[in-house]
Amino acid sequence: MKKIGAGFIFLFVMCAALSTTAFAKQPYSSYWFPEQLLQWSPASDPDAVFNRSTIPLEDRFVTDGVNAHATKAPKVMALSALNSGTSGVPSQGSEKFGANTFTYWQYVDKLVYWGGSAGEGIIVPPSADTIDAAHKNGVPIVGTVFFPPTVYGGKYEWVKQMLQQNSDGSFPAADKLIQVAKYYGFDGWFINQETEGGTPADAQKMKAFLSYLESHKSASMQFVWYDSMTKEGSISWQNALNDKNAMFLQDNNKKISDNMFLNFWWKDLKSSAEKAKSLDRSPYDLYAGIDVEAKGYDTNVNWNLLFPDGQPAITSLGIYRPDWAFNSAESMEDFFARENKFWVGPNGNPGNTVSDQAWKGIANDVIESSPVNKLPFITNFNTGSGQKYYVRGQQVRDKGWNNRSLQDILPTWRWIADSKGTSLTPELDWSDAFYGGSSLKVSGDLSHNNSTHLKLYKTDLKIEASTKLSVTYKTLNKPSLKVGLAFADQPDQFIFLNVKDKTAPGWTTETLNLTPYKGKRIVALSLYFDTMDTISNYSIQIGQLSIQNANDPVKTLPPVRDLKVTQSDFRDGIYGDARLEWKPLDQQVKQYEIYRVLPDGSEVLLGATPNHVFYVPEMRRIDKETLTALKVVAINGRYEQGQASSVKISWPAYPKPIAEFKADRTLVAPGESVNFTDLSTEVTEEWSWSFESGSPAVSTSKNPVVTFNQEGVYNVSLTATNSSGQDTIIKKALITVSKEASAVKNLALGKPATADHACGDKEGAPNAVDGKVTDNSKWCALGNLPHWLQVDLGAEHQISTFIIKHAQSGGEWSGFNTSDYTIQVSNDGTNWTDVVNVQGNSAAESTDAIALVKARYVKLITLKPTQGADTAARIYEFEVYGL
Template structure:
């Protein structure tokens, strides 16, 4: 996979950003080095329960196909970075809308959760929300064991640690890999060994390791091998199944791996297919790799080599980094448009992929598979993220969120909209939802000339006595005709239509249909049909819920939540608190648990929803001086009924008095030049009183007063912060220096000065690049390895310093997750005795500015205590300015 390393490194060293102090109890997805994994136990990892997938792998079927060109035999494996980082991945989603809510599961047979880096960990299980979403759709998920090339920090000792065998024949790391997959509930491992330095003996040990996994793994668990290591132990991508790598797949009668991902530089694939058959293996257990990370659907692929026209597919297909659609998009709308073209093709219709374009979409080659084969089946068209959250059509949360555990089974076909005119446009609407954060919207000009038939779901549902179908929808007109379409297995292309009846503009309507007339038939597809007797220029309808179920006269009661407990709570500044909740597993399965906050006035706000029996409550803001906050959990059944709620409380600490703190936009000014002071006191501050001796004004109660000083000199500043509990005062002596020498402004004293550091990622990322005045063209200092890292500059003489400016990763165009979190700055006159000047904890900004009281120094050192917002230890500083007087 050599040609993809630049993009891969961007993934490796990224992570999510959390506000300072807000992640104390935030559970994160796991990642390990081999020795760390050997020490891991579920009992010793307080995040372990949060990382478990609770949704079983569903069965799915092929059914009838809408695209006659597509075939059934070949499979598709997607190697996708479902999260932008290895470390810092929240276990159950986060408070952000932005997320890779992949939705084309119908075309994927297995998902490899791509991740791992030399700076964080090389053994990476999938995050639980990804496994949950995949399992709902019948797609198994594999974690990644990634041994990177040495140029990117790979160490062969990690390979040695992994394949170490005990005298009793066991492989401790293999046993742990199986334990992790079993406990977390995912489906196996993708093993990618690309670290140089191996021998024939190492290759033989790796083969034994694979054979041991095969012998010990439970039924259904999969091991996928990547075409890299050969029988000699060297890294030599074969781009095929050959005599040099076949032993990692099969050796005689011994199965070593369940499948192999072939590297990208293949030509003819027939020899690989023949080789697989000679080993007694299916050629469809070979996944021919295509690398789409950089160009997505503009990647040039020799499709005919994999899928020869008019013949059977030669091998299966392995897609490396289809998350390109997400990573290259600026917003959700663009992401969905790119993803649709990638999987379905430029026509946007999986039933019609013909055309002259080289990229016809994956739907052109493989038949969609569906998990909709059992009752009840309910979808709310929830994509797994939202700008709001609705329950039964009522908005109970108005802030962004993502949790792919909540993603519904989305339409099988996106989109087959048939019309004699211009069809209505289907889409997901994030402004309107019935349950969750989105609904299905059908919109456009509707008239008798463009009645639209939208085919949605491939199904295999037996209609029994009392089987019913319900449709919940909202529209702004009463003049349209809306129908539900059903086709049956005996004639899947022939639909019968059920009239939704009269429309009531502006409200959610639910129409229930009795399917007894079709008893004994199997529903093969579900669709929508919209028509009108007259033209409606701005027609739209939102479909909030589809449900097919068997009505019961006396359904089982929904289980009551029991044993609800605040397992852990942490507080910040006395007014912010997060908590970990746990409760006893219910005696019968439920679909979800809803978690609410009960406010002092008795109203409720939804905090989140989970299928698990544990939940992390993100930072809550205390409402006034409330002493306790009630939290409530209620179970939701598969058919939408709720059980009896359970409540617990979070007890707040005593309401705090404020802590006074402030900064200034500059500390060195000329006479008459304004200085803006910034109140940084704790949030509970109700009043503030400033004192500026020698300044104009001399006092203030504003939050950001602007002050001028007429005479040269040094001036102290005092701030008192008050509330009903008490007050706090802070004084900074000689904080502001006023001199005519500052009339021309300050100068970057460190520009192009000699610099040293504890290390560098390479010659083009050495210390000097942090002092060259540029942030473009990847001009930065970078250092790998465990911290703390440090960067030092010699100004050449002793200068008067007034401020420091640090330009972090985001300033150079990298992800905000790379921004330095904790660091301190020291100054010295001799290079050996250092004095502290600045201490920063919890930075998230791309550029941080640090004015200080005037200080004379020749040497300045930046020490990085926490390099990023997560577990990555690589330092990245694009520019470090030392500003002051040049004379």
């Protein structure tokens, strides 16, 4: 861990030390089934306050765009799964760099936070960080109510529960949806009813439910209906607005929902547009859906039906699963490249989408919007993720992170790099940053012949007498840089302000006076790179662009008050986490940063949030420290740090070890080796092994390899020791050495298998013992936990090892790998004995070797089938090895 000095923050100690007994748990974003929603309240949900957005929906504007083909009237709705699962979504980002930090908000008018499943929950509000990011960019974001088809576990009783109506005409579930959106701070709901079993009466009740939402919502809320259920109550996708589904959009003069998302298989949109007009609704209230989940920008779309050449767009555009760009990418760099091609086309230039490729990018048809319309405007080009974190150029964190709440307004145009030669290459770069985790990097060979004009932001900023512009950069070359401004009276012409051509180590800030342009409105912001020399391998990092009024009163923020640890928890005596809260400051705060003070007095950033609560992710104890100080410091709108408050956590007494180990196999032939893996708690400092008839017979290695030469059955013991004590574990008859070991095989292959449930006829128990992990050959189970899978081996066998191939082995998301499971054996199928108990597995394939046991029946019990709250079991293969 790199260190920073303690001097840049004034320490204001609010509490000398605090030790709590309540357990601190990672707060997660909400998800519910209808009964849970009806019982939910912020007061009863300890995670609720962590899931609130604190950033209001910003205004944004649209003017003429850079693409001559694009028009203003059509809107874009994106249905995007911004997190990998419905459950297990941390409320305030996480400790990893790789995350779907979507950044093309300028082409989206409404974002649907896509989620929900029969195994997790079907009512899914957006995570707080996605609300924050959307709102910064002026984009309304709505949650999802997803009633799945029955083939995916949907239950019509969930529809009935949502449509329960009181005698006074109110709908309790509708009231809850409005309450959730108001409390969490997002903008409405997308209603997707695809569960079969409805009647005409149910359809009328659904219409009344939607009408109730419309009449009781706040003015800013929006509700979107999906083209699935018809007026008959059946599920029949019309791919159009017609008499079968129009009542869910409009009923005579009464609005029922704000928008309708039309299913994907449309072959004509003009009839839908005319139907909307006949209802006195705009055709742009309809979103013609395209499904890009599988192929992204290789999806075949008949664009001319939606955006006919030389004519107005017929309807708006709905994009289902543009998160394809993240899901299909091999790296974050690849993700950003795929997103760029998806949104602005293969040329990588929103102003030039002319191409012989069918997919020309969304920018070809839709004009970009911008929220950059008030001062101060400051961008650090922070994507909301990073491999490190920097504060004013100083590294304060050396490991990955993501938190979309911290994302800056990124360049409107990515990228317009005009040059008469080969232009320099701009990119968002995570290798260095001035504030946050990324910066703008511009590189290439630079000369006067390829001077490059990089247009960045569409703006509407009025210059006052005290308005100043500053640019912060880092380069090993001369900067060769000017800042370009275009004004409202001549929007196509730029004036350029010189940045001093000097070299300096580290980050350099140049401030430029805009007083000569007082009263003008800046409509575009750019950078211009030029030199009379030739600079090979020119490279510059732009860490910050800022336009602000110098006379605006911005004071150093005071310490936060009432900082306290509301919960804390310790694991193995050396890991601890905590929940913090404090009273938010009355002054304008950009964000709060949370630091850990290390034993040597240096500090490391744990994270940041615009909220007034924060979860401190699990920290490892350093040496045998007894107290750890945590500091909270407020950051103002100019990214200046205020005074810090501090609270301390007391660690428990340093523990002695708990010994544990495993063997990679327990049945071997004479002369074969066994790999032993130490699983003792991390506080272990010394290991002492004993192996009956092994070579070596004793070892002090952490993970020894031992050869067994003589047939027999042998014990293994391990003593784990540290300065606080020791612990010994003896596993009797663990290793069996036999010449018959060469005959070990998968005893479960092709044997009769049964289970508690199956997700469908093609996902039954026999799939788990068919020897295949391809072609989606798996056992899947929905319903109440625990799930179980039982195999009849046909006769009594000596069993030594179990191998389970979880969801990821079959190509599914790693979050679906089984976490907790038990394996039992039996001779009669009635009386069972536990032989394996596993908690916290995350691997795609798990191997559990046991002391040899005789049994005919084997049962796998999945206690926690996934890494999150999804209750669906997914087992591609269950292998049982023995003689």
